[in-house]
Amino acid sequence: MAALAALALSGNAAAQSEVAPSTQSTSTAPQWGLGIGVGVFQSPYLGDDNKTRALPLLHYENTWLRVAGTAADLKLGQWPVGASSSIALTGRLKYEGIGYKADDAPILAGMDERKGGFWAGGTATWTHPLVRATAEWTADASGHSKGQKAMLQLDRRFSVGPLGITPRVQAQWLDKKYVDYYFGVKASEAQPNRPQYTGKAATALELGLRLDYPLQPKQTIFLDISSTQLPDEIKRSPIVGRSSLSRATIGYLYRF
Numbered sequence: 539m540a541a542l543a544a545l546a547l548s549g550n551a552a553a554q555s556e557v558a559p560s561t562q563s564t565s566t567a568p569q570w571g572l573g574i575g576v577g578v579f580q581s582p583y584l585g586d587d588n589k590t591r592a593l594p595l596l597h598y599e600n601t602w603l604r605v606a607g608t609a610a611d612l613k614l615g616q617w618p619v620g621a622s623s624s625i626a627l628t629g630r631l632k633y634e635g636i637g638y639k640a641d642d643a644p645i646l647a648g649m650d651e652r653k654g655g656f657w658a659g660g661t662a663t664w665t666h667p668l669v670r671a672t673a674e675w676t677a678d679a680s681g682h683s684k685g686q687k688a689m690l691q692l693d694r695r696f697s698v699g700p701l702g703i704t705p706r707v708q709a710q711w712l713d714k715k716y717v718d719y720y721f722g723v724k725a726s727e728a729q730p731n732r733p734q735y736t737g738k739a740a741t742a743l744e745l746g747l748r749l750d751y752p753l754q755p756k757q758t759i760f761l762d763i764s765s766t767q768l769p770d771e772i773k774r775s776p777i778v779g780r781s782s783l784s785r786a787t788i789g790y791l792y793r794f
Contacts, residue, residue, distance in 0.1 A: 582772070623665060630657075633656050639651050674688070
């Protein structure tokens with residue numbers, strides 16, 4: 539699963555993305571996996587403490603469906619491209635627990651709650667022996683921000699004995715509605731220490747690394763770390779207190 543799916547510019551979603559090692563199964567028999575992950579991450583909001591979240595992991599895959607973490611993919615098809623590469627298309631539905639409540643930090647007092655929810659869209663993944671490139675587009679299916687996001691990620695898994703090492707680089711474009719909803723300040727929320735702020739479309743960059751190691755044929759442990767550089771359109775918000783976000787997730791998965 540590509541990071542997962544996705545970049546998350548808030549704590550909850552950051553802890554939930556990339557919670558399971560990616561798999562490239564060719565089996566048509568259903569495959570199940572259960573586990574647990576623990577994530578430690580930074581919040582972008584001024585005065586908000588670092589967060590720790592524990593969450594159950596579910597992995598399921600058959601010919602047409604793949605569920606990993608908080609994302610579900612409908613496999614639309616896979617086609618060869620040349621002698622050694624292929625492209626695959628999926629429809630995607632995922633949950634992101636992003637947002638905040640007014641009591642999360644002093645700077646947010648008096649602000650309306652910003653809610654997470656479900657995002658729907660699709661992905662295209664080009665797999666080559668040298669690199670895997672994943673493009674994703676999603677829109678806010680819950681209707682809270684009414685925003686859209688687009689992501690491009692490059693990664694490659696290397697094997698050092700049983701240890702898997704997967705570095706990645708990711709760019710994610712966030713439209714104006716997304717940035718304004720999660721990082722803007724409405725006129726009704728403005729105060730002397732929190733002036734009105736209207737968000738603009740922005741692009742965030744992430745560098746990440748995932749390590750996975752099989753304890754037994756059916757058991758895997760993994761560590762995922764990343765750093766996201768926040769764009770100026772987000773850093774200029776009066777409720778944002780960081781220029782970058784770091785996170786680390788460690789987990790265990792048992793495949794039946």
